[in-house]
Amino acid sequence: MMISPESYYEEYLKGKTKEEIMTAIRGLKQEIGRLKSTLENPDYDDNAIIHPDKFTCIYWTRGYLEKAKETLRENMKGAFKWKKRIWCMKLKINI
Numbered sequence: 001m002m003i004s005p006e007s008y009y010e011e012y013l014k015g016k017t018k019e020e021i022m023t024a025i026r027g028l029k030q031e032i033g034r035l036k037s038t039l040e041n042p043d044y045d046d047n048a049i050i051h052p053d054k055f056t057c058i059y060w061t062r063g064y065l066e067k068a069k070e071t072l073r074e075n076m077k078g079a080f081k082w083k084k085r086i087w088c089m090k091l092k093i094n095i
Helices: 005-013 018-040 054-091
Strands: none
Touching (some): 005 018, 005 054
16 A cells, blocks of 8 residues: 555655755655566566556655655755845845
8 A cells, every 4th residue: 555645745754854855856766767667577467466556656656756856845945045145145136
């Protein structure tokens, strides 16, 4: 059984640093690649009964990846604001 992206956030992303979130993103991308390689393998038996199937795993892993990217954007929002503010101060631009 797969968990929802919100549950994935609560369990694996909440309170993590930028580096830890980036590590999770890399792992999710690797997992999607592994699943796709398995599906594209000519020896893959698509008639085998596996729950959840590989397509379902890819679907939910993509959801986790989107949630991780969203979390990273939210965590980085403050850092970008400060960088923009410092850059504007150096150029003496009012924001």
